[in-house]
Amino acid sequence: MQLIVGRIGKPHGIRGEVTVEVRTDEPETRFAPGTVLATMPGANAAQPVPSGPGVPFQVPDELTVESARWHQGRLLVVFDGVLDRNVAEALRGTLLVVDSADVAPPEDPEEFNDHQLVGLAVVTPTGEQLGEVARIDHAPASDLLVLRRPEGRTALIPFVKEIVPEVDLAGGRVVVDPPGGLLDL
Numbered sequence: 001m002q003l004i005v006g007r008i009g010k011p012h013g014i015r016g017e018v019t020v021e022v023r024t025d026e027p028e029t030r031f032a033p034g035t036v037l038a039t040m041p042g043a044n045a046a047q048p049v050p051s052g053p054g055v056p057f058q059v060p061d062e063l064t065v066e067s068a069r070w071h072q073g074r075l076l077v078v079f080d081g082v083l084d085r086n087v088a089e090a091l092r093g094t095l096l097v098v099d100s101a102d103v104a105p106p107e108d109p110e111e112f113n114d115h116q117l118v119g120l121a122v123v124t125p126t127g128e129q130l131g132e133v134a135r136i137d138h139a140p141a142s143d144l145l146v147l148r149r150p151e152g153r154t155a156l157i158p159f160v161k162e163i164v165p166e167v168d169l170a171g172g173r174v175v176v177d178p179p180g181g182l183l184d185l
Contacts, residue, residue: 001115003103005030005037006096011088012076018088020068020075020096030098031068031077038062040095059094112167121173122147122157125165130183131155133174145174147183155183 006027009019024030030037039059064080082088100115114136122130122145134148136159143159157163157176166175 001100002038002040002097003100003113003115004040004095004097006075008077008091008094008096009074010092011085012071014085015078016082016084016088017076017078018082018091020077022075027068027075031065031075033065033067035065036062037065037096037098040097041093059091063091063096112169116169117145117167117174120167120169122176123173125175125177130176130178145176147176149183155185157182 005022005024007021007023009021011018020031022031029035039061041059060081063082066078066080068075068077070076079091082091100113103113103115105116106113117133118135120133122132124130129150131147131149134146134154137144137146137156141158145157145159145164147155147157149155157178163178163182164174164176168175
């Protein structure tokens with residue numbers, strides 16, 4: 001499974017540096033010099049631009065981080081081979097991904113990576129099937145499990161110990177004890 005760790009934003013300056021919208025808890029590791037990141041075209045990826053006489057620039061399958069630095073709360077990255085603003089602009093909207101097999105599980109037994117939870121069955125403490133985890137939304141107050149209900153609706157469940165007392169990765173399930181009305185919202 002491919003995990004998105006960032007999205008390339010607008011160019012910064014004229015020498016090929018780009019802003020990156022970080023989508024990982026470990027930007028220092030994911031964007032360390034020498035790191036190779038796979039690419040996926042984003043929903044708003046730029047159209048190919050000329051990179052030489054009559055040759056359009058195509059986003060490569062992989063980009064290697066040459067350098068990364070923080071500037072005014074934004075991550076600025078230079079990728080090998082991206083030497084000017086035109087090429088940097090062509091990368092805009094490109095998603096940067098890593099393979100989930102390359103992501104080490106968290107050391108804390110109460111912490112989980114999103115990809116570990118997606119697809120797990122969601123059940124009540126009595127075993128009643130509620131649906132499955134569709135995705136994780138990271139809200140300011142707490143993370144939210146997005147529950148896909150059997151009838152097709154979705155429900156948001158705060159990922160806190162009081163409501164989600166057990167995550168059983170080996171058993172492929174998440175136990176949820178929702179307060180009354182939570183699943184009706």
